[in-house]
Amino acid sequence: MTDTSVVQPELLTVDQLQIAPSRRHREVIIRYSLLVAALVSVLVSALIVWSLLREAWTFVTEVVWADTWGQRGWFPRRGLYDIPTIVVSTLIVTGIAMVVAGPLGLGAAVYLSEYANRRVRSWLKPALEILAGIPSVVLGFFALTWIAPNLVGRIGKNVFLVLGAVILLGYAAVSAAMARSRIKQYREGAADPSARIGAVASIAMLAVVFGLALAWILNVWLEFAPNNAGSLAAAGIGVGILTIPLVASISEDAMAAVPDSLREASAGLGARKMTTATTVVLPAAISGIVAAFIVAISRAIGETMVVFMAGGAADAALFTDTPFDGGLTMTAAMASLASGTDSVVGEGLTFQSLYFVGLLLFLITLSLNIVASRFVSKVREAY
């Protein structure tokens, strides 16, 4: 092995193999400045929570609690901070937005993932992305100037009735099935009085919910007065259009993650495309689709400008439970508090009420987003 006749090369020392000190220092400096950049986000979260909690705490400790419940209206400048007013409006807008965005977004996603060929997809996906990129102020303008007079004003009443009837009938069908099993329980539970009480109570509850919903729908329908100056319904449709691309892209991702082998197996058993889509792909992607809906709900609750512009109420709002009235959602209430005088000055606790509502909003959207990310990671685990 050793050939002494060859001249030995100079042996390398550890020092020579080591990186030059200046190079090493640069590495360390860069590493730590990048770490600082990553920590900025943690700082931002901490600051958000801190600033929200601080002012919200002042509000909680100083507000007259009687003014925050059952006052039938949100009038911050008069010291009336009725939380149910803005929460119910938020629910109405979010509900309408999901009625619009849910079917449209999911339908678009199923078509894009199961039916559309490559060429069609390459046109449709960018078009949806363009819709996703449209700023919410533009949707607010559209909701006020086009949706309010044309969709809500002209056909809103009847669409509402038809949709309400469809949902009620669906509910009735489901509850009839449930009632039947309860009646069976009742008959079988002759010896056990508690089972009988339970059966009667649950049937009664189903009936009461049905009656209340029917009364509400009829009431809204009868009291309909077209309001071209904006309404919760117009704002809700606007928010819905804004969230269609969100629902579509997240559910399409979930369906794209379903392996083709499942589709091929289904086709091999003789299933048609529709059967494959509805009984194989949709169930397999269900947690991603649920996540899409939750994210969209969270986005709709947090959407501000559309409701502020097209919600049909400025500065203050009466309590309303009908979508065709004007109203303030939580976010719109915050924006109008801040916009009235171009700066947030106010008597009493108006400033602190902003942060209280902001804290509520933050907690609601945060928990929705956490739930949604659980569902998304389920899809990842499965495939």
Add this chain to the structure above:
Amino acid sequence: MISRLSDDRSRAAIAASIERRRVDTRGLLFKTVLQSCLVITLALLAVLLITVALDSTDQIGTRLWEFLQGTLRSRSEDDRLGIHQGMYGSLWIAIIVAVLAFPIGIGAAVYLEEYAPRNRFTSFIEVNIRNLAGVPSVVYGLLGLALLLNGQIFGLDRLTGGSSALSGGITLAILVLPIVVITSGEAFRAVPNELREAAYGVGATRWEMIRTQVLPYAAPGILTGTLLSMARAVGEAAPLILVGAISGRLGDNPGLFNIRALTDQFTALPIVITSWTVQSGRDAGFIAAAAAAIVVLLVFVLMMNSAAILLRNRFEKKRG
């Protein structure tokens, strides 16, 4: 079994059932419903664009130049009505976002993807960023209000001059930061590991490897993300309302080269649009003005968005 199959009649029946043309009515109906979902969505988009374009002709068709140079006025028939303050405000905000959010966001993504050890602290930062991305934009406005205007923390209001373009820009930079981190992180993850190993193999340090291999390869992806977040920042209005953007009387903007304008009162295009839309209830002429401002905003936002989409599609195709 076999004998029954070989029966002539059933043979014919089976052949017929295989060869007969069947119309899958339910399937066709299903497909049509799905298609109509897409058609309705795109039709709404088209109606939106057409409505805005038609509404805007009163301003854009007759006095485009004056409109671009004009200012906020209280009446829509005013000859000096226009959006120059809003455009300067949005431009400043875009610059501040680019200066603040892009380096910090990309830096954070480099750290998380290339340096960070896989431990609980790193995944805490990652979860934290994902949750920040879902926080509603008004809440960022509240943060800006507390931090930059009221100076409740660190007394930053003296630096920003209270309700100013600087405050608005910083607030929106914070808003888009998580988006920049997430999109650049995705771009870094798409870099093949062979590139990293090859760079280490020829003796590069970690930073040299990142600078010469990872960053150039991920550049299109990063650019896509930054374009999308810039479009988001320019179109965002809710946080600006909370940090006190002006919707009424405002002095002329001194121009882009006057740095002092940064700490003065400001407005931005989305705020102008909001204000005019809300005022259209008492003065219908503001609808045309708001629509014209929307056209200007959409030109910028959609240009950035389509550039991002094109860029991404191009590189996706190239790299298979």
